[in-house]
């Protein structure tokens with residue numbers, strides 16, 4: 001049987017979440033290096049066209065568990081589906097990946113514990129490579145492991161990148177930080193197989209009942225989907241400063257307002273806006289950092305943005321070391337001027353970088 005890399009597909013109300021496409025991108029790379037196939041497990045009430053979408057994004061095989069009880073995520077039913085699937089395979093998957101989301105962080109450890117295997121949380125890079133274990137104190141593990149999952153994640157306050165391995169037992173498991181891995185483009189010519197799997201939920205799995213789902217309204221923070229992010233830091237000086245940033249964000253289509261942790265900790269804006277190590281990882285076309293120093297914990301969440309514009313009154317601020325464009329000065333003078341100039345030209349989100357370069 002060919003080896004498999006398996007990814008867990010998160011869906012909400014029948015909509016595949018972006019992290020699933022990112023996992024398919026990462027999983028495809030790992031599967032190709034291993035000479036393995038890439039499988040996805042989709043648990044939902046009605047699958048419809050979703051398996052085809054997953055194949056078009058890189059999956060070779062989609063396992064579909066359909067049941068009305070799987071409409072909304074709950075720990076125990078989803079745990080059952082995954083355990084049943086993996087147990088039914090002659091050989092367990094070589095690797096299983098989850099998003100490092102609320103759902104993934106809840107589910108992945110339960111699967112790892114059941115199969116008594118390792119799990120590395122919150123990875124920002126994945127790779128395949130060899131490992132030779134020579135520790136004679138642990139003779140049962142001594143040997144060469146040619147195809148280990150290298151689960152790579154920042155450690156010690158982002159000052160180190162740790163490569164974590166657990167090749168003794170498959171599946172080797174990891175959760176992956178959302179917004180970091182690149183999805184593959186949709187390719188309708190890709191082919192793959194879809195396999196329906198039995199759902200055998202037990203009464204104990206269904207003890208928790210979801211009475212109602214209330215979607216957050218008001219501050220809808222779509223940071224990870226935004227093409228332009230205007231982010232504010234402690235340099236704003238007051239919470240009211242964010243009103244100016246919303247105005248700047250309003251000059252672009254598909255934009256959102258982000259923040260540093262220090263602004264969140266000061267109570268100026270909700271945590272959902274926070275970018276960085278303990279916030280969200282974003283990769284917009286344009287990231288405008290206003291009054292943000294560029295600490296490493298902020299940088300790791302945004303430095304893969306296509307274009308970074310930093311506005312800071314301190315020419316020595318670390319953010320200028322990695323920003324593509326920089327303006328040294330008081331944000332309260334610069335941002336209103338940017339808004340004035342941007343309002344003079346009609347802007348489409350895809351032209352955001354050009355518009356900002358033109359304005360500068």
Ligand SMILES: Cc1cc2nc3c(=O)[nH]c(=O)nc-3n(C[C@H](O)[C@H](O)[C@H](O)COP(=O)(O)OP(=O)(O)OC[C@H]3O[C@@H](n4cnc5c(N)ncnc54)[C@H](O)[C@@H]3O)c2cc1C
Pocket residue numbers: 157232233234235236259260261262263274275276277278279280290291292293294295296297298301311312313314317329330331332
């Ligand atoms: C374990 C851990 C996790 C962390 N996670 C995160 C995280 O996820 N995200 C995050 O952001 N941080 C995180 N931090 C905090 C991080 O270390 C920094 O403290 C934080 O990013 C600093 O925020 P800041 O840049 O807004 O504030 P500051 O460092 O205080 O910088 C403010 C900047 O504004 C500039 N400024 C002041 N006034 C103006 C003005 N009028 N116009 C223009 N510029 C002005 C200043 O020159 C300065 O550079 C974490 C820290 C730890 C230890």
